[in-house]
Amino acid sequence: MLGSFGSSSHDEEEEPTASPSDIVPYHHNHHQIQPPPLRGFTSPATHMRQLLISSAELISQSDFPAARRLIAILSANSSPYGDSTERLVHLFTKALSLRLSFNTTVTTTTSGGSSVSHVLNTTEESLVQSSYLSLNQITPFIRFSHLTANQAILEAIDQGQQAIHIIDFDIMHGVQWPPLMQAMAERHPPPTLRITGTGNDPNTLRRTGDRLAKFAHSLGLIFQFHPLLLIDRDDPASAASALSAVLLLPDETLAVNCVLYLHRLLRDRDRLHYFLSRIKAMNPRVVAVAEREANHNQPIFLQxxxxxxxxxxxxxxxxxxxxxxxxxxxxxxxxxxLRKEVEDIVAAEGGGRRERHERFRSWEVMLRSSGFSNVPLSPFALSQAKLLLRLHYPSEGYQLHILNDSFFLGWQNQPLFSVSSWH
Known part of the structure; x- marks a missing residue:
């Protein structure tokens, strides 16, 4: 198992909300617009990706009529029901169409720049939440991040410590915590556990707290949940100021959990540094960080x-x-x-972009400059991650790699997620 690593379009046609039940099955027909012929020995998949990039190049050059023509070709030759390349091209052409639509109808945020975000109705919000839970089940990336972060937290906390406090940024459904709670309940004597969970929806926070409290009760674990509402969870100033409302008790061991969260604060790097310094000043025993291993924060659209x-x-x-x-x-x-993520990366600009992923080396520089030191993840954490992959995702394509005392999970030779521990 170990390996080594070398919102809807508003273009000419309105794209409905992306519910699987609403998507009409795709059928090939003889009247499709055909893509340009393949050159040399280029594979069809590579050729389609090259056409995608050509479309983006045309948009970056403001040649919008040519971009629309090429996007029409790609749309006719892709499908949400095809192979992985067809599905990828389908998603990216929708995102490119959305970007093109901003040339005529520009949506702006208060901080400037185009944004693909909109207020979700109850049905759309339910679909988004359901898709996140499905993502957690059918891919190893989130479970790997949660499992490894949990192990880093457990190993940073002394066996005899009797009071644990975890601050979890953007807790969402709290699916990370039941396994950790179970592990704590097996300690003798079990510690008390307090979780401060942040989010921007009070109802989701309340339901998450209720679920975790019921689970803790079933384990006989003394547990408290404190919801911490962030008006703008993507604003580092808002996140930093919210820390002032966190109650710290002298007898508690503090852990901070930043799983797939910090990248959202990159729109203001200075304030992000301030946020990290505020966390450092709280003297946590451990800070767990998980992020995508990608650079989607390039200011230049084509890159x-x-x-x-x-x-x-x-x-x-x-x-x-x-x-x-x-x-x-x-x-x-x-x-x-994934459509929501891709549309944000491709179509949004300026302060409207939320998915600002950067590679581990950038996070390493930022965390070290904020006073943190990297804590090596343990051999046991490695064996746990390998077991997760072997039992639940038995494909040889998933590869686990260790670099700078941190873990990287990817597909084939492409690292996709990193998890690291800091003090």
């Missing part, structure tokens, strides 16, 4: 686009290899959750 195509091509290939073609869960994940 960002090429990086995104490469990253998500590996994600789609991994889904292709591990799930049957008829998987509705995969369709939901790709057409709802």
């Amino acid at each position: 960002r686009f090429v990086e995104a195509v490469e990253h998500y091509a590996a994600v789609f290939d991994s889904l292709e290899a591990t799930l049957p073609p008829s998987s509705r869960e995969r369709l939901t994940v790709e057409q709802v959750w």
Whole structure:
């Protein structure tokens, strides 16, 4: 198992909300616009990705009529029901169409720049939440991040410590914590556990707290949950000021959990440094960090686009290899959750962009400059991650790699996620 690593379009046609039940099955026909012929020995998959990049180049050159023509070709030759390349191209052409639509109808945020975000109705929000839970089940990336972060927290806490406090940034459904709670309940005597969970929806925070409290009760674990509402969870100033409301008790051991969160604060790097310094001043025993291993924070659109195509091509290939073609869960994940991410990276600009992923080396520099030191992840954490892959995702394509005392999980030779521990 160990390996080594070398929102909707508003273009000419309105794209409906991406619900799997609403998507009309795709059928090939003899009247499709055909892509330009292949050159040399280029594979069809590589050729289609090259056409995607050509479309992005035309947009970056403001040649919008030519871009629309090429996007029409790609749209006619891609499908949410095809192979991994067809599905990838389908998603990216929708995102390119959305970017083109901003040339005529520009949506702006208060901080400037185009944004693909909109207020979700109850049905859309439910679909997004459901797609996240499906993503957690059918891919190893989130579970790997949670499992490894949990192990880093457990190992940083002394066996005899009787009071644990975890601050979890963007707790969402809290799916990370039941395994850790179970491990704590098996300690003798079991410690008390307090979780401060942040989010921007009070109802989701309340439901998450109720679920965790019921689970803790079933384990006989003394537990408290404190919701911490962030008006703007993507604003580092808002996140930093919220730390002032966190109650710290002298007898508690503090752990901070930043799993797939810090990248959202990159729109203001100075304030992000301030946020990290505020965490450091709280003297946590451990800070767990997980992030995508990709650079989607390039200010130049074309560079960002090429990086995104490469990253998500590996994600789609991994889904292709591990799930049957008829998987509705995969369709939901790709057409709802991954679509939301891709549209943000491709179509949004300026302060409107949320998915600002950067590579581990950037996070390493930022964390060290904020006073943190890297804590090596343990051999036991490694064996746990390998076991997770072997038992639940038995494809040889998933590879686990160790670099700078941190773990990287990827597909084939492409690292996709990193997890690290800091003090």
